[in-house]
Amino acid sequence: MNRILLVDDDVGLSELLTQLLEMEGFAVNQAYDGQEGLTKALQTDFDLILLDVMLPQLGGFEVLKGIRKRKQTPVLMLTARGDEIDRVIGLEIGADDYLPKPFNDRELIARIRAILRRATNAEQELLTSDALKIGDLRLDPKRQEVYCNEQLMILTSTEFSLLLNLVANSGELVTKDSLSESVLGKKLMPFDRSLDMHLSNLRKKLPERKDGRARVKTLRGKGYIWIP
Numbered sequence: 001m002n003r004i005l006l007v008d009d010d011v012g013l014s015e016l017l018t019q020l021l022e023m024e025g026f027a028v029n030q031a032y033d034g035q036e037g038l039t040k041a042l043q044t045d046f047d048l049i050l051l052d053v054m055l056p057q058l059g060g061f062e063v064l065k066g067i068r069k070r071k072q073t074p075v076l077m078l079t080a081r082g083d084e085i086d087r088v089i090g091l092e093i094g095a096d097d098y099l100p101k102p103f104n105d106r107e108l109i110a111r112i113r114a115i116l117r118r119a120t121n122a123e124q125e126l127l128t129s130d131a132l133k134i135g136d137l138r139l140d141p142k143r144q145e146v147y148c149n150e151q152l153m154i155l156t157s158t159e160f161s162l163l164l165n166l167v168a169n170s171g172e173l174v175t176k177d178s179l180s181e182s183v184l185g186k187k188l189m190p191f192d193r194s195l196d197m198h199l200s201n202l203r204k205k206l207p208e209r210k211d212g213r214a215r216v217k218t219l220r221g222k223g224y225i226w227i228p
Helices: 011-023 034-043 060-068 084-093 105-128 157-168 176-184 194-205
Strands: 003-007 027-031 048-052 075-080 097-101 132-134 137-140 145-148 151-153 173-175 216-219 223-226
Touching: 003 011, 003 034, 011 027, 011 105, 027 034, 034 048, 034 060, 048 060, 048 105, 060 075, 060 084, 075 084, 075 105, 084 097, 084 194, 097 105, 105 176, 132 157, 137 157, 157 176, 157 194, 157 223, 173 176, 176 194, 176 223, 194 216
Parallel strands: 003 027, 003 048, 048 075, 075 097
Antiparallel strands: 132 137, 137 145, 145 151, 173 223, 216 223
16 A cells, blocks of 8 residues: 655645545545654655645745655645746756646546556666666666766656666667656656756756766757767
8 A cells, every 4th residue: 555645734625635545545644734744754654745835834845855855755746726937846856746736636646646656667677677887877776876977966766767768778869758658657748847857957967078068968849869
């Protein structure tokens, strides 16, 4: 049974969501403010965290920052409808996905299952994958660790999966559609910037190459190429 932490100060909505999630077979733990949510997220190992942006005591973004300092638990952020800036900021900080309020119950369950399925598939792949070295990078899938010039890089699970997909196909075009399916566990939808934001975060964390060349080339509207 997957364990979910729901962090939302709307008590009525939290109760409804808890009933829905429990009917779908999830074990749910609740928190009604940001500080309580962060404490529970760090003290207990959850399979997924549902995190509202607007929270008392400690905002959702601060909670996410606190989680990412110590854990890579998948986080699905709940944002106000039409508030694009919240979604962008959430993805930049390290959220795995976002869902605008109000949302359809079926869509919420589908997003949760997609994230959990992606995490499970990644774990299975990691157990059977060997270390991969290309240029100044060394990827250890079993430990989910990346080293650049022997220096450990701190990546989220989504960023690691994205990097692994690109490096494993070095020199070849990897389409955005295939990356969305394999890395995010969902079909690429029009105007969905999730994949772009995760790649942007990854680019910022990757050190510059000694030869000054870009590590990833973007083919607008098509996908990306890892430059060998």
